[in-house]
Amino acid sequence: MKSEEIIKDFFDGTSFDSYEYLGAHVSRSKTVFRTYAPAASGVNIFGDFNGWTEEPMSRDDRGFWSFESKNAKEGQLYKYVIYGQNGYRMEHADPYAFGAELRPGSASKITDINKFKFTDEAWMKARKAQGKGIPYIDKPLSVYEMHMGAFIRNKKDENGWFNYRDLAEPVIDHVKKSGFTHIELMPITEYPYDGSWGYQVTGFFAPTCRYGSADDLKYFINECHNAGLGVIMDYVPVHFAVDDFALKRYDSTELFEYYPQGQGSQWGTCMFNHGRKEVSSFLMSVASYWIKEYHFDGLRTDAVSCLIYNIGEEGRGENGAGMHFIRTLNTKLKEKYPDVLLFAEDSSAWQGGVTKPVKDGGLGFDYKWNMGWMYDSLHFMSLAPENRPSEYHKMTFSMWYFYTERFILSLSHDEVVGGKGTILNKIPGTEEEKFAQLKVYYVYMMMHPGKKLQFMGNEVGEETEWNEGREVEFDLLENPLNKGLNSMLITLNEMYASYEAFSKDEYVPLQFEWLHCEQDGRALYVMKRNDKSGSFAAVLNFSDKPVKDFEFRAVKLPDDTDDAKDTNDTKISKAAKKSKKIKEETWKAFIDTSWKEYDGTKVKKEAVLKSKDGIITTDIGAYEAVIYKIM
Numbered sequence: 001m002k003s004e005e006i007i008k009d010f011f012d013g014t015s016f017d018s019y020e021y022l023g024a025h026v027s028r029s030k031t032v033f034r035t036y037a038p039a040a041s042g043v044n045i046f047g048d049f050n051g052w053t054e055e056p057m058s059r060d061d062r063g064f065w066s067f068e069s070k071n072a073k074e075g076q077l078y079k080y081v082i083y084g085q086n087g088y089r090m091e092h093a094d095p096y097a098f099g100a101e102l103r104p105g106s107a108s109k110i111t112d113i114n115k116f117k118f119t120d121e122a123w124m125k126a127r128k129a130q131g132k133g134i135p136y137i138d139k140p141l142s143v144y145e146m147h148m149g150a151f152i153r154n155k156k157d158e159n160g161w162f163n164y165r166d167l168a169e170p171v172i173d174h175v176k177k178s179g180f181t182h183i184e185l186m187p188i189t190e191y192p193y194d195g196s197w198g199y200q201v202t203g204f205f206a207p208t209c210r211y212g213s214a215d216d217l218k219y220f221i222n223e224c225h226n227a228g229l230g231v232i233m234d235y236v237p238v239h240f241a242v243d244d245f246a247l248k249r250y251d252s253t254e255l256f257e258y259y260p261q262g263q264g265s266q267w268g269t270c271m272f273n274h275g276r277k278e279v280s281s282f283l284m285s286v287a288s289y290w291i292k293e294y295h296f297d298g299l300r301t302d303a304v305s306c307l308i309y310n311i312g313e314e315g316r317g318e319n320g321a322g323m324h325f326i327r328t329l330n331t332k333l334k335e336k337y338p339d340v341l342l343f344a345e346d347s348s349a350w351q352g353g354v355t356k357p358v359k360d361g362g363l364g365f366d367y368k369w370n371m372g373w374m375y376d377s378l379h380f381m382s383l384a385p386e387n388r389p390s391e392y393h394k395m396t397f398s399m400w401y402f403y404t405e406r407f408i409l410s411l412s413h414d415e416v417v418g419g420k421g422t423i424l425n426k427i428p429g430t431e432e433e434k435f436a437q438l439k440v441y442y443v444y445m446m447m448h449p450g451k452k453l454q455f456m457g458n459e460v461g462e463e464t465e466w467n468e469g470r471e472v473e474f475d476l477l478e479n480p481l482n483k484g485l486n487s488m489l490i491t492l493n494e495m496y497a498s499y500e501a502f503s504k505d506e507y508v509p510l511q512f513e514w515l516h517c518e519q520d521g522r523a524l525y526v527m528k529r530n531d532k533s534g535s536f537a538a539v540l541n542f543s544d545k546p547v548k549d550f551e552f553r554a555v556k557l558p559d560d561t562d563d564a565k566d567t568n569d570t571k572i573s574k575a576a577k578k579s580k581k582i583k584e585e586t587w588k589a590f591i592d593t594s595w596k597e598y599d600g601t602k603v604k605k606e607a608v609l610k611s612k613d614g615i616i617t618t619d620i621g622a623y624e625a626v627i628y629k630i631m
Contacts, residue, residue, distance in 0.1 A: 013277030023096030037251035038063025047078030084252020120225035179493025275321035298341030330364030484599025501531035
């Protein structure tokens with residue numbers, strides 16, 4: 001794209017390509033540096049290539065500063081020294097740098113992003129063949145969220161980190177074996193503080209050098225694609241780190257930031273000023289850059305509630321500039337990359353339609369994290385079994401609003417940090433009881449409509465709250481309880497990937513049914529997923545008491561049955577006996593959380609249930625779930 005076109009789009013607030021003009025660009029004969037600092041009275045550059053001696057950059061009439069060097073080479077470090085109002089002098093990293101040095105250093109690194117040659121043509125061609133519409137709308141989408149530095153730890157490295165290349169094989173092997181379809185990386189853009197997990201960014205175009213170079217990260221993604229795994233990036237367009245060397249008061253003024261209603265963000269960071277067109281172009285270029293240059297398959301946009309409301313609080317009013325930015329971004333992304341996945345991490349209850357098309361007043365995301373489902377279901381699981389019946393509908397309420405958005409069910413890193421404990425340790429009871437209940441919960445999650453996301457460690461039943469300084473506790477798999485949980489989750493993912501009943505038309509009403517969701521003093525549920533190619537149902541008992549002769553309807557009553565609309569089981573039973581139009585069903589046990597292969601007590605037996613007058617009667621053990629394939 002020509003420079004003048006890029007600059008025009010930059011000032012229009014619609015640029016996807018500003019990184020092609022700004023930043024440090026290497027050629028055979030020279031390196032060209034450019035930065036945008038309109039309020040600066042002077043900008044100098046220094047680095048490895050000139051002995052860290054300040055040299056002046058040239059300014060044009062639009063606020064761009066440039067410098068050419070025949071001595072500047074790839075891999076060398078550099079910084080800008082910006083002079084501005086009221087005696088301001090600050091050494092800054094390049095906002096558009098493609099590389100950075102490791103903390104506590106803060107210099108930018110000259111990086112050629114055009115060297116790596118991808119070999120993932122087959123993956124990219126298949127991805128593009130999905131065409132327009134919502135990617136994976138009728139396909140399984142099971143995401144493994146991970147932190148690159150805490151999957152496994154390197155005992156030979158003082159920080160405990162492996163290179164992106166070294167991580168490729170063990171990560172791919174585990175994720176594939178576990179049955180996930182995609183990996184979601186917590187932010188890998190450069191950041192100074194390990195404990196922020198990448199959410200307080202200083203280098204938006206630079207992959208963190210903690211784990212290697214730009215080419216190393218591209219290698220990781222390339223290998224994932226060639227193994228049949230998609231890779232999603234955590235995108236942070238709401239706020240940035242307060243470190244003086246980065247974006248804060250970049251040209252001596254608040255060029256990137258603003259303080260809505262006199263306040264910073266809830267994380268103690270600077271809020272991006274989305275009302276400024278140059279800032280929108282910066283952030284849109286960030287999004288496009290990672291998709292185009294690194295072949296990421298999707299973006300998970302962090303803190304969308306702050307784009308909807310000022311500081312994320314409904315009482316402070318809608319954030320008009322934030323919504324305009326995200327609508328413009330998502331519209332342009334879908335025009336340019338229709339096959340790329342767009343996820344919203346949104347904790348608000350905004351009714352405008354996060355996953356509705358922009359033309360219909362929505363924000364244009366493909367999927368929204370279902371935070372309500374997560375809060376309600378984890379609250380239910382934390383209750384003592386005797387208290388669950390009184391809050392029975394915590395587990396059913398999500399289906400009342402499910403069809404208002406396209407949801408993904410997420411058990412993310414946020415649920416296993418900050419004193420919350422692990423998913424397993426939220427559950428009361430003995431160790432054996434905790435695992436038994438967690439297996440039932442995972443069946444519930446799989447049977448519930450919506451795409452799926454699990455944070456690393458959830459699949460092995462970790463008991464220690466997560467932090468970035470330790471690896472996933474894979475050694476727990478030597479424990480039969482953990483091994484049983486892991487085996488069951490693998491089986492669930494295999495089932496999810498193999499049968500259309502768990503993904504096709506799941507955002508269409510009637511694809512899912514509650515066959516039993518009565519607040520009758522018990523913690524029993526029966527869930528059904530319907531599909532022409534084969535339906536499935538699950539009986540779940542979240543109680544510590546077994547239930548004998550549990551009776552529930554298996555088949556919908558014909559419309560002309562007297563009590564067809566009555567959901568009381570006993571009345572349905574009477575009505576069913578009067579009807580001659582009910583098609584009887586045979587249910588064959590497909591997965592039972594109490595089978596020995598999942599460290600239960602039952603020998604695997606493909607038990608068969610047959611409906612009579614549309615009613616099924618069965619026994620269900622304490623803390624047990626059984627998935628049936630309907631014949």
